[in-house]
Amino acid sequence: MNTVVVAQLQRQFQEYLVSLYQQGFLDNQFTELRKLQDEGTPDFVAEVVSLFFDDCSKLINSMSRSLGRPESVDFKQVDSGVHQLKGSSSSVGARRVKNVCISFKECCDVQNREGCLRCLQQVDYEYKMLKTKLEDLFNLEQQILQAGGTIPQININ
């Protein structure tokens, strides 16, 4: 094991992770998730976020359908989708996604279709962006492991 390489990768990892928090992509809940990962469940976080992104995709699709026709928007369905998205995003620590959901809900409450469509777009953008970021993060993790190192537990304040 090349300790220099490992150390380097670990630092990179740490910096990247911290930046995600600083940029508001992630919040404390993500930290909690990382804590739940252990030797017994080494892929826990990756698994959960993967489920989350699946959910996002599904929900966004269905909400998109509901908002599809201006004359017959099912706001109830949209509201339920937003609610669920908010719940799951807050559970994984996807802070930006969650925040969009809050605005999204407001648009839904007043039945503002335009507003909803904008929020929908934004949610879509945010989750995809987060997905990319986390993929990069997991890649770094893999590199560390492959180089024989361990993934640092980082305390974000």
Add this chain to the structure above:
Amino acid sequence: MTVEQDCVALDQFPVGMRVLAVDDDQTCLRILESLLHRCQYHVTTTNQAQKALELLRENKNKFDLVISDVDMPDMDGFKLLELVGLEMDLPVIMLSAHSDPKYVMKGVTHGACDYLLKPVRIEELKNIWQHVVRSRFDKNRGSNNGDKKDGSGNNEGVANSDPNNGRANRKRKDQYNEDEDEERDDNDDPSSQKKPRVVWTVELHKKFVAAVNQLGFEKAMPKKILDLMNVEKLTRENVASHLQKFRLYLKRISGNQQAIMANSDLHFLQMSNGLDGFHHRPIPVGSGQFHGGAAAAGMRPFSPNGILGRLNTPSGIGGVRNNLSSPSSGMFLQNPTDLGKFHHVSSLPLNHIDGGNILQGLPMPLEFDQLQTNNNKSIIAGNSMAFPSFPTQQSSLPNNNNHLVLEGHPQASPSAFPGHQINKRLEHWSNAVSSSSSTLPPAQNSNSIIIGHQFDVSPLPHSKPDSLEWNTQNASSSYSIPFFYYDSSQMRQSGNYGPTTDAMLSSNPKEGFIVGQQKLQSGFMGAEAGSLDDIVNSTMKQEQSQGDLSEGDLGYGGFSSLRTCL
């Protein structure tokens, strides 16, 4: 059961406490599962409320605690909460992203022992075991007339941590205790406090209601009820707790709607009974659904939203047993005008659909034919095997609850049946449904049907786990859902809706129903024709292939997709 006597210090508890977690959101469910594991509980998860109920009913002693999300597509979490409380008497914790106090209040009034907000933190989960201990502790205290076994320090600690709760419980228990000072037949020995759960069958409940009526609802005391019922092995405690639930139930529904609660007892029973009898063949729930829809059509006058919701659940579950009336089916009928409610029900068939042959195998009793002649559009059970001996007690339900108008169904269909007939019809209906035979007489319009008079002793089949397999098959699952859904909405309007509806309403119910079902099934599959359907289907396929929690997903996916189609 591992966690037993609360009075006895349990060595491992709370380690290994068995929790059932229910949440349709797979992300949250996965996280919850992991958190619970971290707390060293034994966890079972499901993303369908329906499945959860089945798991609970399968073996009442399999779980110590239930944690459930509030917003679930197949069944409202509050409904699940009520059912679990009534049937299994397990502590239930609600989980939600809604922090709105009114939801929390709803949770409390429906009997939740706690309400957690998402995202859930592990600290909160670390203490949930207290609810299990508390509930056992309270039960023991109640049944322990005078010899309060304060037992181990654990209990003391727990009890003290929630003095109000304990006091309230004590008061309630004392109320019941008053009456039976002369009889201490209950185990004075605290160590044997754990009693086998009593299953409140329809028969038993009928007796109970009869006794209550005889004594006068307000004055009914457990001891006297017990005496009147004259049932062996039933203890005063059983009656007391059932009475308590019954009262709460009535209070709740009386607050909810103006609907005639004639069926309230049935409805109640269904809810509380847990459809224990329904552990038999996997009767297609769809039939129940059907009935529900049919009944709904006829049940216009009813608008018991609350009831419907509740009814839906049990009916779906218990609805399909061969030869058995499915009170639940009655439930479907309950609220014709509330389409929204049906979607709850639709989830029911998910579990029961047996390749879509809902009605197959159910014998069709002759009586059913008679029913057919009724103009009512109530659900045609058709297969009533045996007329339930509906006791007049129902009609004699006291009027302190105005809804408790059992007999007086405005729509009581004429024919040969007495007031109870509706019940019988309901029964038959459920029977019919289960028998699949096809004879689906036109829905009869009796309100009573809706109310789930079907309460009958005939046990409703409980969809066995394997009967749930259909869930994994897109076709069947989606089949069941849409089937029901069409049903309810269309039955109401007697228009030409889905194939099912038509079939159902046709004069040849038998054929109609079966055909309808088949059509529905193929119709669903063939939804690919439409563009919207394409989207839906492709989405569903994607969802399915995503594999996680296949059962739930498919059902859910199918359902939601279908709904959109509609």
